[in-house]
Amino acid sequence: MEWDNGTIQTQGSPPTTCIYREDFKRLLLPPVYSVVLVAGLPLNLCVIAQICTSRRALTRTAVYTLNLALADLLYACSLPLLIYNYAQGDHWPFGDLACRLVRFLFYANLHGSILFLTCISFQRYLGICHPLAPWHKRGGRRAAWLVCGAVWLVVTAQCLPTAIFAATGIQRNRTVCYDLSPPALAARYMPYGMALTVIGFLLPFAALLACYCCLARRLCRQDGPAGPVAQERRGKAARMAVVVAAAFAISFLPFHITKTAYLAVRSTSGVSCPVLETFAAAYKGTRPFASANSVLDPILFYFTLHKFRRRPHELMQKLTAKWQRQGG
Template sequence: MEWDNGTGQALGLPPTTCVYSENFKQLLLPPVYSAVLAAGLPLNICVITQICTSRRALTRTAVYTLNLALADLLYACSLPLLIYNYAQGDHWPFGDFACRLVRFLFYANLHGSILFLTCISFQRYLGICHPLAPWHKRGGRRAAWLVCVAVWLAVTTQCLPTAIFAATGIQRNRTVCYDLSPPALATHYMPYGMALTVIGFLLPFAALLACYCLLARRLCRQDGPAEPVAQERRGKAARMAVVVAAAFAISFLPFHITKTAYLAVRSTPGVPCTVLEAFAAAYKGTRPFASANSVLDPILFYFTQKKFRRRPHELLQKLTAKWQRQGR
């Protein structure tokens, strides 16, 4: 049994004295984070390498995907610290700055991924529903890079308070790294946490749903062009819609639902300890789903970009042919 490092205090009341077990974190999080690190690090490096070496094919969607992979790569680099922390039973020996940085990188990756996926979806909507609009043609890659700069600024502004609220503390004679905030700041964190969910998830999610509803309506119409190129673009857009919707459903939706519920419950006076423990376990149990986003994003890239999907196969064929010639 251990103190919950996310439990807060109710308004006007002393901190909660609830004590409950979080042994599941030691069993669940290290192997999941290790798998995300082992898969996400090489996959995102491959995505970045392929996009950077294919400048002629650097479309606006590729620019957004490149920034998405950079966000995932930064998060993957922070995972070794979390793996060690949870493998040692929630013991954080790396100092206060590293604690704040790791928590910031998690939420920056989370909300950066949401915004970049929304940009990709909006770009796909414009390409299918307004392909000839002059305001769509204007700007090109330069406009995409400006959008990416704006996204990074927005993400940094949104998530910087997570680095302020996150901190280390002492519990049961060991140092811990608080995920949301120390218990004494729980009620102060509540408005920020809710605002982050609304601005950083609900609004982009609503925009993405609107894009895909309009896109689905256009794809279902039978009066569009029937040329093979047009049909291929429609099929590509449909695949993109399905995969991005799946990424949101798997990675982002469960995490934000359980986090919002947990924030509300832990800030409510008089909640029984068993109820608080259940909501805390549900929230912390969905963190791996949010982390899996770092693996799903590069899979999304290869699934929807045929020209990049061909390149590893072509490279493998060239290497095989070279080895065969040398062996003769």
């Protein structure tokens, strides 16, 4: 995963022969990724199954949630390779193509989740602040599916360079799968990594904050519609705001802060190996938080969407009845 386990240092360039003590990765990452796999796979499958079995009542928010669960599911399917890799002390025996695919899936899930959460937030903002606007009421589910298609295209275009920069290499007589880039491409990766942070995180985060600032102002006003239905909509919007803020605070913000700092430090001349090691450890230590998003999404949305809270055992009853009919 890490190019900085041992490379060449040149005059006036950042030190790249640093030998990092990264035993914490073997202790931290395999257990965390195992939990994400064991919990995230069935949870996201349940979300997908429940949404698909209730397609007649499919809302725009449910369409975005379905695509969010698909992104999380794809990432969870790639975790067994990473679990083996880190359990073996950064040994990657699965080949260069699998290395590039795994790195691409991580960043595609990360930035896809950010954009789908932003779409959900914007949809909630429209429903509360502009419920009667004709441009909001037109389109319906078809418009939501078109937006999701556009999001997948944008995410693929954003994250495709990660599959180009990622590669396998030899470190300490073993094959490793570089995470960001091989050492020879560190300087070239820097502008792309910074651009990905700005376009893939900061801009959606700013849009999300703007939506929720307007939404909070509207919810605090006393001249809005009254009644139990209006109160339920306001409560749902408030819960969604808290959920998305929690997802960004726990999963996305620490990872992007440490990743940006690490990219800046490793591209700066004259930085000592202990400083580089500290920033590298901070960045790699926040990767589990980003991965945990695949578990947080279905859990948090289960408590915020009424559809997910309402009699979840009905889905199991339907599936059991279907299996019984097939078996009979």
